[in-house]
Every structure is written in structure tokens, then in C-alpha cells.
Amino acid sequence: MTPRSLLDRVPSGLSLVVWAAVWELIGRFGGVDLIPPMSSIAVKAVEIVQTDSFLEALAVTAQAFGIGMALAIVVGIPLGVAMGVWRPAEKLLNVWVNIFISAPLTALVPALMPLLGIGQTTVIATVFLFAVWVLVIDTQAGIRHVGSSLVDMARLFGGTRTQIFFKVLLPGALPEILTGLRLAVVRGVKGVVIGQIIIALLGFGELFELYLQNFLMEEFWALVFVVFALAFVLVEAVGVVERRFDFYAGSR
């Protein structure tokens, strides 16, 4: 076996294993209190996910994420469509969308609290604010990318505006909408955790606060990795759906 083909066979998860091993060594022999050994974090993670406080936090988080994402979809996709098909909407709204997509929205969360209260509503609003803009932009781009000749074709064969929208524009924009949805999920996950941490009274934010205050580093890291893993799985799941529609893009 040549070195080259050996390299080709390196499993993609290998770097994770190396990283975990290094962490384990530092945890055991590094004498850093902040970094407990990976093995004990793993054991703690299994423990944590069975506790009532974790399950409650998960439920609260899932609710905030779900409602926030649903709002982002209900608002973001129609807004993106409007901006894609109607120039005045694009002209009016483009500047706002571009400001918000690049803005560090975390800074807004403390401002939301006096408006919406220190609770679930603020977290939902945070998820919404984090997720909606990328959905708007990608939906708009998707509508724009539908070839003008497809629209011409539909007009030529007598398609009405409604038909052109539902039979050509919307399915044509679907790959971009799904990409937008995946990116929105990425941002929404960040939003829900950031919202909870800033409020520090809810869900995972409350748990993080509790662990850090009491210097429970094993619990803290265990929860970090569990949350990372949940976010990763969620985004991958949307990615699987997205890739199923890959054949769309191949022929454009």
C-alpha cells in the first residue's frame, strides 16, 4: 500500500479522536482545573442527559427554538419571495436585511429584555432575529436564480401569474430555500443558546450559569458537548433533506 492510498483511507473522524486523546492527557496530567479528563466528561454527559433538569432545559429550549424558527420561516420565506419577484420590495427592504444579516445581533438581546420580559418570549425573539435574515436572502436569491427562460416558457404556454409562481418560481427556488433553512437552523441554535445565556434564568442558560457558578467543570463541559452534538445533528438532518434536492442544481 502506497503512503498516498494510506492517507486516502484516513477516516474523517480521526482528528476528533486525536483531539479527545490530547484533551484526555491534558486533563489527567496537565493539572488544569478548567479541563477535566475527557473520559470523566463523557461519563458525566451520560449522567446529565438523564437528569430532570436537563430534560426540562431541553424542553424549554426546543420550544423556544421551534417557535422562533417557525416564525422565521413564516415571515422569512414570504418576505424573500416578495423581494425576489417585486423590485420595490427589494429596494425598500434590501438595506435592512443586509444590515441585520451582518449585525452582531447578540448586542440586541439585552435591549429586547425590557421590551419582552426576562423570559421565554425574549429567547424566541432572539431565535427569530438570528434565523430570519439568511432565510430572506436565500429565498430571494433562489427566486432570482430561476432562469428567465423558464418564466418566459411558462408565460408562452399561457401560464397565469399564480401558476408561474407555484409551478416554476417556488420549486425553482427550493434548493436555495433549503440552504437558507439549514443556515437559519445554524443561526437559530446559536440564537437560542445565546438568548438563554444572556437571560441566564432559562433552559441551558440556567444550567450553564449553575455549573460555572459552582465550578462544576465536568458538568459544564459535558453540557457544552451535548449541546454541540445536538446542534450538529439538527443541522446535519436539514442537510440530508437539502442534498436530496441536489439534482435540481445540477441542471441549472
Added chain:
Amino acid sequence: MNAMTRPLPAKSPDEGTPIVRVEGVAMRYASGVTALDGIDLDFPRGKLTTLLGPSGCGKTTLLKIIAGLIRPTAGSVQVEGRPVTGPGPERALVFQDFALLPWATVLRNVAFGLELRGTPKAEREAIAEKYIREVGLSGFENQYPNQLSGGMRQRAGLARALTVNSDILMMDEPFSAVDEQMRRKLQEDLLSLLQVEQKTVIFVTHSIEEAVYLSDRIVLLSRRPSRVSAIRDPGIPHDGPPDQIRRDQRYLDTVDEIWDTLKQYLQ
């Protein structure tokens, strides 16, 4: 040359009433570019007329105006004596880039014109099947466009245009995106098909050979701002075997003669 060659005036009174009449059509864009400058043309019924000219001369623009997809800035188009205000069921178009829905199968794509007209599914699929067979795409009904070669995609585009049973079939450089050998095959197949389907065809191309091979009549357009510079009737019968045409002396003469005319635009 021969008697088939006609001088400039665009209107020629043969073949009874023209099915499409273009009167004084001009197209000036807001940018100041004039694409078409006073085009007067008649398209005889049941004939294949080609719009031939240098790249960017506005022949596709003229075709889209006749299709009703673009409004001219001046002049008018009449189809069967009625002014064109938009697309209509008597006109179908084959697109240069095929314009197939990438997410739909060949069958749905071919039936899509009928789908937009509200034809029930079973009926439109039966009609689509017929034309899929006619253009030689049998067996590919359930494939997606990106699984097909360029030639096959355009066969699907042609089948779709035939399903709606329009009298006028417009073709916008339909074979320019396929390779040379496939193009010849598609040209031959088109001629065979037109012996079965009675259509008035308006064909846009920049290929002189293609124009002379296919056409009953060739309209030469000048460079932008585009005008009708000449009309040629090659006079080659199209009811014989398609492979005889390229050996016909009239074919060779007309190609040469058109080349002489068009050369001046290529400075």
C-alpha cells in the same frame, strides 16, 4: 443567380394571406440601443421561414416580439389578422436553452404546456406520450433533464411545443447548444417531422447551412440596428429524403450567395 432570388422589398404576395404579419416593428431600449429598426415581414402559411443574421442582430428579439413575450417600442404584429398583445395558444416556442423544468421528468416537461392550460392529467400525458414517440424520446419519459444529452433535451423541448397543437411553431436557435453531428441529425428529424405535422415554422439561426437546409424562405437581417436586408427562397423541395438536400446544387449556390451578402456585416 436564379429566379428564386428576390430583391429587397420584404412583402411578397405569394401563398395567399400570410399567417403572421410584422409591420414597422422597432425595438429601442432605454439604454439607447436600437435592436430592430422598422421591420416589415410576412410569414407565409405552412412554410418554414428562417430569420438569419449576424450574432446580436436582434433576430431573437424579433422572435420574442412575435411570441408576445416582449412588446415592441413601435409597430405591430398580427397573427391571423389579430394584433398580438401577449402569448397565445396558436403560437408555441422552442427555446435555445431548452427551458425544461429541472425538477420534472421528461413526461411532465413535455406535458407542461397542457398542464398550464388545465388539461386533465391522463389526457395530457397521453398526448405527451404521442409526441415523445414522434420526436424519438420513447423510453426516457421518467428521466430528468440533467440525465439527458443536449440533443435529447431539445427533442423534449420540441415535443412540448408540439403538444399544444399550435399552428405556428417558433424555434429560437434550437440546435445551437448541441454538437455538430447531433445538430445534423436534429435538422433531418425536424424536416421529417414537419412532413407529418402541418406547421408554419419561424426559425431563428445564425448558421447559413442550417437556414438553407431547412428553409422554404430565408430572411436576412442586417447588423444592429436590424433591418430586413434580403429575402431568399432557396426553392429546394423538402418532401424528398432529407439527406439529398445537401447535395442539391441550389443548396450549395444559396449558401454561397448568402455568405457573400452576410460577409459585409462582419467587419
